[in-house]
Amino acid sequence: MKGLELFTTVTYAHFLFLSFVLFALGVLGVLLRRNLIVVMMSVELMLNAVNLTFITFAKALNQLDGQIFVFFVMTIAAAEAAVGLAIVVAIFKRFREVNIRFFQFLKG
Amino acid sequence: MLLSLIILFPLICALVMALLPDRRYLHKVALGMSVVEFLVGLVLYLKFDHNKTGLQFVEKILWIEDFGISYFLGVDGISIWLVLLTVFLQPIVVLASWSSINEKIKGYYVALFLLESAMIGSFITFDAVLFYLFWELSLVPMYFIIGLWGGERKIYATLKFFIYTMAGSIMMLVANGVMLLLAKETLGFYTTSLLDWYKIRIPFVGGEFFSPQTLLFFAYALAFAVKTPVFPFHTWLPDAHVQAPTAGSVILAGVMLKMGTYSFLRWVVPLFPEATQYWSWLFIVIGITGIIYGALMALVQNDIKKVIAYSSVSHMGYIIAGIFSLNELAMSGALYQMLNHGISTGALFLLVGMIYERTHTRDIVKYGGIAAQVPIYTVIFMIVTFSSIAVPLTNGFVGEFLILLGIYQNRPAWAAWAVAGVILGAGYMLWTVKRVFFGPAGQVVQDHGLHDLSQREILVMLPLVFLVFFMGIYPNYFLRLFEKGIIFLVENFHNYQLFSQITEGGL
């Protein structure tokens, strides 16, 4: 597979590639972003990327299980987001702060 | 059951102490209990059959099946003496603590009795894991004795003491594991019984350091060398001694250091005969270095306890060099010297403790000319000093003589260096005596009206003084009984066949 074919024929590799890039972007978000909520959104993005991977594999393997996993992951991700936001809200209410650098009291 | 009793009784004592309220009468209770324990030891001694080789009073109960670890006790001609030394020193130490320990009496005696139990345990157990258990367990009460009733820099001293010895014993732990596996490999079953281990033939390649036997040898040797302590690992000792209360110093010097040397005899030599023989030169060198080095260090100390502590290093050098001379003379001498050192150095520490109670200083510079004030004290101190510097007719001479003769048999040229210790020993001890007791009256005499030993204190010292002379004049009483214990270590120490015959019933 060379040249133009790379663009014309969509392979599983394309999907996986995409999902890995999304995952990497999510990781970057976690590593770099300043805002706690955006960091959490980046985690969501990572999970989404994994979902995409799952679906791709499910398609390739011709199995439904992969889709079921995605279903579970989505639920869990939603739950995580809810809990995370609850914590963030609690924190914000108390400290008026969502800068991730703010949380450096525990160290050493 | 006698051996279990001798370990358990101090534990029970500790428990009883813990339950009684913290009052002064505990001193008396402790004394009574330690005397009872001494009597138990005496019974053990009387029932001991000196004509048999091998273990007696054996108790063996399988404890942890998976690894063949057992509760395995027994005494032979070597260990019984150390048990006796321990139970003998205990009442003395208790009696000596009557006036020096005035607070936290309860905790003190609990620690002391726990310590006694652990030390006896390490002498009479023939199971590696049990041994390690007692070995480590003895650290904890000593740690507290120094740390709770010690001097100003006690924390530094305790940590140093504990970590030094721990570092050594961790090596032993790993080596124990390896031995256990070797047992499985060669004997076909997991066992930690020392008698079984004696049968293991461990591969040995002469000059190669990284051969199994050599590595194991050094792992154990390191652990014991730290405890003994042997020359480059000795620096914890002066600190620990200086900071420890009198009883702590006495037990430390009297018994705990013997755990190291005893273990050399019991573990290193028979388990790794080839490595022992191959590396004996190293340990003789270390021992002799220790003799001279310790003496030189003792020469320049200004703290009486440090002088004695370094003299311990020197004496331990004799013992190590004696053990690794690998002949019967030197080994008997080493064993004898263990007992001697327990008595004479113990006595010295007791004496220093007594004067410290009066003057609250150990700085030699502040002393001088106290002989006129405390004649009885002086006489006893001199006697013990002469024992320490091995004047004939005291116990010290017998040990040193046999050791030096033994070293000479093995390595003549090196014995000359060891003998230098005889000179230096006289040098530092007599110089100390001179500075403390003789000359014009020093500062402490002017500051405090010193009073001579009380009857209790004389009572503390009398048994020790008696033993100094008895062991010096009639050593054969002991030496004869060592023989059965030593003989298989020496004559046949590269003969596995014989070791495999040493079963619980004797040859």
Next chain:
Amino acid sequence: MVEALLFWFLALVTLFGAVAMLLVPNPIYAAMSLVVSMIGISGLFAFLGADFIAGVQVIVYAGAVLVLFVMVLMLFDLKSETQAFSKGLLSRIFKVASVGFLLGGLIGVMVLEFSWILPVFMQSSPQWTMTGVKKMAQLLFTEYMFIFQILGVLLLVVAVGAVALARSRGGTHERA
């Protein structure tokens, strides 16, 4: 060819949303970008034939979760938020480089494994149509019954937990 165009379109949308989320300083915009990305992903799901999941993706993620985020952000009212990234240029470079490395690793591994470089079959197999949803439901309530139930517990935890957190000391609805 059509599939290819569709794929590239969806892929670009998704990537655009993700990159935008990463780069824009304003968290609200970031959330919006994430919505775009998620819708793109949903499209990809559909493209792969996972219609039901695609729907769920739009509803749950783009609909519910992101709305939650946006609501919280609006609650905070972060007007002053001008800086996107944490401080430290050097560490940023290192971080980007390391993530690049990781990505390279992932892709490299994938490329090494030739079985994935197969074209995606566009004609959907029977399993993947609407009857597929039924199948899925069946799976969910038989084979994966346990997980389904446990997820119920999880949701309860989230519900109670969020409330408890809000009402605990320092929470939004702290009791006096």
Next chain:
Amino acid sequence: MKIVSLADIIVASPLILLVLGSLAPITTKVILGNREPRSFVTLMEGAVALVGSAILTASVYYLLTARGSYFAFNDLLIFDRLTMVTSVIMLISSVFVLILMKENPSSSGYGYAELTFLLLSSLVGGVTLVASYDFITTFLGLEVMSLPVYVMIGMGHDDRYSKESAIKYFVLGSFASAIFLLGVALMYGSSGTTSFEGLLKLGVEFISTNFVFLMGVTLVIVGLLFKVSAFPFQSWTVDVYQGAPTPVTSYMASVMKVASFVVLIRFVKLGYFASSTPLFELIQWVTVLTILVGNGGALVQQSIKRMLAYSSIAHSGYVMLGLMAYGLSEYSSSEELIKQNVLFYLLAYSVMTLGAFGVVSYLEQKEGAQLKVSDLRGLGRTRLGLALALSLLLLSLGGIPPFVGFFTKFYLFIHALDQGLVWVTVWAAVGSAMGIYYYLRPMVFMFMEEPSSNDQAGDASYFTWKPLTHLIAVFFSIVVITIGVFSRFVLEFIR
């Protein structure tokens, strides 16, 4: 079509009981009109549920599954001895955590019912985790176990530390989950299965032939190592342990750690750790560094909890040593023995760490009391029993005989040596010698320093009386001796 059978339900009955039991406190609270029920009642409700669940687990194991392995819910779960033993350990440990919570200032009082609910829910996840036989269940278990804990930490009554701790744990935890999940996805994609059974059937060689699978395994391992706080994924541990309310910390250090390690045990069983694979070499390094980092970091800590957190990292390293031996010993006669000893280690560590945190919890007089080691000054004078208990526990943690910590460590060392892991064992031993220093330091302060007049530990009347916590501390300190010396009975149970 695979249908859930009655047997599955029965096997899962401890979980069901747990879920139902977890509802009891909050239901009570609702019935009382949103007033906090008496904490003792809540405690009893929780404890009954936990103990009942434990009994049920044991009975299910002994009566129904006939002491064998039972695969429930279409191989999603496995109920074998390992599951039973670890579940019981976790459930019973949790009772003690509940007690600590009841008396700790940062978790007692208002919200205790919710905390109990969350704890029990987390245990649902935990038990699922130890029973999981499929990576999907594993992931689910991890999440269900962790999520309530995020909340529990966040609910800590002090603001500063518990919130920071919660957010850190949350962000890093979900970050690691995502990595773990990607690993599962890659494994799934390359092998077509996520169940342990399927992977076993696939064979060990698969990992060396399929790179994607290897990558998946790597990511999964990273995720799991993160959970057991192995180097270099240990960073979160210390901060979170320190900031979380002490009872929650003790829960994380004992129950959650046990559960995570059980997954690793099962994972090791897949055979990817067989010798001479790069993975194996890697884990050796990880083990050594974990031990050194844990012990080294603890050396310089002032905060007790932080020190214990570092020590927890070190202990993870020791367990990993055992795990490696376990991995190497496949199909050899000692395999079961090693597993048993690893479990024994985990059990012992749970006991020790619960006891130690119990004492810390006792000493905490106000929310967010960040106790320093120096705050223990003179405790031997004022609270001798407590000081002695802490000493015994610390000595046990340090691996000094005859306490249980020694035996467990010794066994693992032996197994590691047996499997040829000599240099790792030597380093582990070195680490353990380092450990002695910081385990002794609190004792120095307790016994050898005089209480200073204005110190909180110095004034005897300062302490509020926490009978149950005190009881736990003393009880565990006795336990560490007894199960050390009489380990046979414990080992019998674990076998």
Next chain:
Amino acid sequence: MSSELLFSLLIFAPLVGFAFNGLLGKKLGGHLYPGVIASVASFISFVASVGLFQLVSEQPEQAKYLVIHAFDWMQVGTFRLPVQFLIDPLSSIMILVITGVGTLIHIFSIGYMAEDPGIAKYFSYLNFFLFNMLILVTGDSLPLLFVGWEGVGLCSYLLIGFWYEDHEKAEAGMKAFIVNRVGDAAFLLGMFVLYSHFGTLNLLELNSLAPKEAIWNWLDPITIGTLLLFVGVTGKSAQVPLYVWLPDAMAGPTPVSALIHAATMVTAGVYMMVRLSYLYTAAPYTMIVVAAIGLLTAVLAATMGIVQWDIKKVLAYSTVSQLGYMVFACGVGAFSAAFFHLVTHAFFKALMFLGAGSVIYGMHHQQDIREMGGLNKRMPLTYWTFMIGWLSIIGLPPFSGFFSKDEIKWFALASDRGGNWIFWGLAWVGSLLTTFYMTRLMAYTFWRDKKYSADHQPHESPWVMTVPLMILAFLAATGGFLGIPHAIAQILPGHPNHWLEHWLKPVISLPTIKQGITVEYEWLLMGLSVVGSFTVAMVTRYLYLNRIDLIDRTRERFEVIHKVWVHKYYVDAFYQKYFVENLVLSSRDLWRYVDVGVIDRLVNKIADVTKELGRGFAWLQSGNMQNYAFITIIGLIIFVLFLFKG
């Protein structure tokens, strides 16, 4: 009486005396009891030794000894060391001398120490010394001998430092012990060497196992062993280079100097060599060394004796010198001569020391001879007894010193074990020097005009002190007849033989006369000695009484030599500087730089480094959760790299 009983009396009488005085002496109080008890104990011992002597003499010629076995001391494997005592011709004389002279000195001490508060302690030490000395000479093996050897050293230490409040006296005791220890260490080694070679340390067995032929080999065990033992001798018998302690030892009470540092203890080394005569003769190289050291000591000590002002120091150097003669005699194989001189020296030197004690007592503890003078009038008894001692030591017939010294000088030339004219010449010069400084002493102390101040009138000592003096004077005067030289014996009626030589014959190795040395030589030497000594004595007396200016001028002329002599050839200073100070300083450095500086530092450093490591880990724990995530990613990458490297 059986030998065991007599021997027990011999040994235990002083021991009981020691114990009694040591434990109860202070409680009894009074100044008389301790002395009387100790003297009685000593006397009982003397009686017992007479009895033993009698028993020995009754033994048949081939086995002229008694062995008393007590118990086994040490027994380890094949090494067996019984506590066994040997009374043979040699030791029987020794015990007679020890207990006899000892008793006299005990009695003398009753008077001398009467006013000292520590009198009980003093007498207990003295008794204890006797006990140890008796062990030394009766022990039948080297280790047993060593017991006594160290025991007497211990007593010497205690008695030198008897007045311990005085800093210098305590120091002197310590110095004596430590210097002796140097010798003792070598002695120990010597024993080891001999044990390894012979497998026994029994004295009789050693002598009988010694090869009959001389072994000319430096590295032979016998040579090495005997040399090492000889190092022990140089310590105990104050030979070069270890003689430095003896002059300092004069810090002790004067009777102690008489007993320990003149009559008995210091001769232990000579006794030991005589004991092992067969062994020594088998090692000719050793003999050469012994002879050289002995002669060197004899001459050097004499030169130092010339410049001393302290009456006891003069006697001390004289003792060293005379010990040198004895050792020298051993070195040329004349063991009987050495022993003969040992006996006569015990008599006359004890006499002179006690005389000096009496003088000091009379002079109210004044020891400087420049402050004395004219005492012959004030203390006539002391003077006349001292005179006999003087005559004896300068070797004028018929006093005892003449016989023994002459015999040594005779063998210096005539012995076939290395006798020659040079040895004789040096010995002769040495004896003339002896005459010179002893005459000087006499002149200063007795003959000169009085120098003491009026309010310190010297007085004659009480009878407890003078009676022992007189007895000793008698012995010093007549002791020589124990060994009448062959030359004289030939012209005497009945040809009395050399009794001592005959008596010792069964136990010691006797030298033979070199080829070509005839009896005329003996007459010649004798004449030279007597004439020389007499002349020197007369000239010296004249110079010191009439021409003191000449002496002073000479001294100024040879200031350098004088200075060297006064400073004892700088040997003490050398030891002090290069051994003691260096040892202490380097030990201090060793302690500071090695013990504290390296070992302790290393240990602490390891701890510090470990802590630093911990700090490093803690530093990684920056508190920033993004960093944590970053570390996680880095770890992940490392994992991936590691796993995919293959």
